Amino acid sequence: MTYAIIETGGKQIRVEAGRFYDIELLTAAPDEKVTIDAVLLVAHDGGVTIGQPRVAGATVEGTVLRHLRGRKVLVYKMKPKKKTRKKRGHRQEITRLLINSINLNGTVLAAEEAAIAPTPEVDDQAVETAAE
Numbered sequence: 287m288t289y290a291i292i293e294t295g296g297k298q299i300r301v302e303a304g305r306f307y308d309i310e311l312l313t314a315a316p317d318e319k320v321t322i323d324a325v326l327l328v329a330h331d332g333g334v335t336i337g338q339p340r341v342a343g344a345t346v347e348g349t350v351l352r353h354l355r356g357r358k359v360l361v362y363k364m365k366p367k368k369k370t371r372k373k374r375g376h377r378q379e380i381t382r383l384l385i386n387s388i389n390l391n392g393t394v395l396a397a398e399e400a401a402i403a404p405t406p407e408v409d410d411q412a413v414e415t416a417a418e
Contacts, residue, residue, distance in 0.1 A: 288331070288396035290388045292346050293324040301385045303396035306351060311379040314350045320383065322346045328388065330395045343391040351382040 289302045295310025314320050325344035328335045335341050356378040363372040387397040 287329075288388055289329050290325050290344070290346055291327040292322050293326055294322060298326060301346060301388075303385050303388055304398040306382055306384040308354075308356075308380045309383055310381070311353065312350060312381045312383070314381075316350050316352050318350050319386075320348050320350060322348065328390055328395065330388075330390070335390065341390070345389045347386045347389065348383045349386055351384050354380050354382060356380050 287302070289300055291298055291300050293299075294312075297310070299307055299309065301307060312320060323340070323345055325341045325346055326337050326339065328341055328344050335344070337344070359376050359378075361372075361374045361376065364370065385398070388395045
């Protein structure tokens with residue numbers, strides 16, 4: 287299994303090819319390709335490459351699926367016996383990023399599976415006879 291740890295939005299995230307992740311808001315438009323160079327670790331076939339602080343020549347390529355807003359976080363402040371109350375809400379802006387590939391020195395270590403396994407064709411007559 288191949289994975290990488292990237293840094294984006296001040297957070298470190300473990301990513302794998304073919305999966306999507308919700309990260310801090312990026313300036314890219316939906317359906318736009320994004321390349322992340324801040325790769326801290328790459329693990330491939332039991333071998334681990336650790337950066338100091340970043341892995342040289344490692345990139346993670348992804349596609350922005352959409353921009354959305356996270357769940358509401360309520361902040362409630364109260365001072366007892368003073369009748370002071372403040373209730374505020376916050377929703378973080380999020381980008382949903384689909385990881386296409388993990389690259390190291392120009393070599394693609396892991397890529398998204400483009401071909402999805404086809405579903406087997408179901409014969410209507412075979413289903414009817416099996417039901418009887």
